[in-house]
Amino acid sequence: MDRWTENEFQRVARTTRISTRTLDACKDVLVDGMSNMAAAAKHKMFAPQISRAVTTLREKQAEQMKFASIRKESDEMMQYIASEVARHLFGQEFETTLAQPGCSYEGPVVVQSKGYLVQKVGRGGVLHNVAAFDNLPQLQQTLRIDYDAKGNLTGIAQVNPQEKSAKDLGR
Known part of the structure; x- marks a missing residue:
């Protein structure tokens, strides 16, 4: 499992609604290389809770990487922008x-x-x-x-x- 940098972690964490306490535990796992069990013990949490949050963060990272790979002026990016504006207007x-x-x-x-x-x-x-x-x-x-x-x-x-x-x- 590859480690994330502090900047990568912060960029992805900002896009979630994961609590600060859970994010701290996830940072220990993803940035510092701590095991889920050790992070759970340190933060007095359940390991599955940390595991679910780590999975969510990895999915968000993959989503961000997908859209970063699309050229700014590409047709897909223009569709995405129009769709996101509509989502912000209508939910x-x-x-x-x-x-x-x-x-x-x-x-x-x-x-x-x-x-x-x-x-x-x-x-x-x-x-x-x-x-x-x-x-x-x-x-x-x-x-x-x-x-x-x-x-x-x-x-x-x-x-x-x-x-x-x-x-x-x-x-």
Whole structure:
């Protein structure tokens, strides 16, 4: 098992909600090379508790390393940024997916980042590549966005939410 540096540990620890006491024990394991049992005895904790926290820290480190390996300007990074902005607006459970060929999406545009915009559709969001748009839609504009079977953008139409709700009610 390779040891972490103090800086690596602090960078990863900041991204968790692990208690200070448990983090101190994990630091003894990951940075100082102490066994889980010895750290548990030192901090008057249970070894499985430390083991779970160490696993969480290792998973966070792997996640950070994954995103560090993605080039800043890559398509994946732009998707990630747009998705994270949407999560911060609507909560961590807000899921985004890429627009799919042959589909139509209706809802307001809620995020516009460098490479992608997010359209709120139902309880989640759809990522649309801004390169496909001639003119970028405004935020909060409710649109119907259509794609053909090859994934090409074929239509963008503004939808008036009041007209839609009246139509849905059978008026």
